[in-house]
Amino acid sequence: MESSSVITPEDVLESLMNDGTIDAIRLKIINQLKGNEELKNTTIKMVEQSKVLNTPGAEKQTKRELFDALRQELETSVLEKASKSVWDLILDNGGLGKEISETVERVFCRLSGREAPLFPPDIVTLIEKEKERIKGSEESKGKEKENENEHSDSTSKKRKFDQMNSEEGAEEVASRSSNPPAMLNDSSKIP
Template identity: 40%
Template sequence: MAMARRTRRKISKEEVMEKLKDDGDFDSLRLQIIRRLKDNEELRNSMISVVKESRALNGGDAQNMKPRQLSDAIFQEVGSKMLSQLSDGLWEIIRSEDGMKKEIRDTVQSVYATLSNPGGGPSTSVEVPKEDIKQPRFDPSSKQKQELIQGSVEENKGEAACSSTNNENCDDDEEDPELPPGFG
């Protein structure tokens, strides 16, 4: 009697990423990371301090500048320092056990398990093979990292200039969306 042997096909990292994106898990994790980054009071206070101490803000020309001009001047002066602080805070959240590390790992393992068991039979705990898990290696000039940080800075740099100048032209009524556009 020959026993049927079920072979397990290798799941690629691209398939896992596609499933994470298609199911909305990637966006959910991204939003949680951004919220934690925004809630980091120590980081927020440090960045506010950097802005308040900038020559652009404290110079005589600051009073005559439009909010956008002032924001751009401050960013030119202290942008790289702020990007570095944001990057450090971001990776601390992603890598720390009390941050998002466990949730990211659990989500990826769940998606891997789903892809490994497409028949939907009994659910079993599936460990992602170690050779399939690679720690991301980013250097500070990585395009992906720079785009993520730049987007966050662009989104919030006007807020920092407004809070430090008490400018009436700043719009404080704008709230963060609960869901990304198109997911409401």
């Protein structure tokens, strides 16, 4: 039974928000960020190297003053790193990103009256394998081209300007260009 109305992304989002799915996904992202040791270590290093904490007299400030100053100094850079980590999670085809895609597809199918999944796992797997094969063949073509360029450079008879300049010497080249052209002798003058 297909519905006659068009299902928009906003319809899917509203459904995900109303049934608590967005909150559940948000909680999973937060828990995975909390477990991200690389993000923790980077943040700790940033705090340890902070100008605020390493300024003389910092020990006399209140915790609140230090926290506010640290936030002002580090908030943007820490949030940028956290944001990158979140996008890595969301776009991960094997973990949370896959779960998000499947959930959105399932809700879309339910709202539109279609049967899930729209893209069976075998097709998705085949598409991903084909993308990897194409990417691999492009990389190997790039390597072949690099090898050709390296080989052609070593067998080429042409010299680059820098090579000529270094072989002949900069002074010799300069003196040649400053000499006036030779005068034609009288016998070669045109009447």
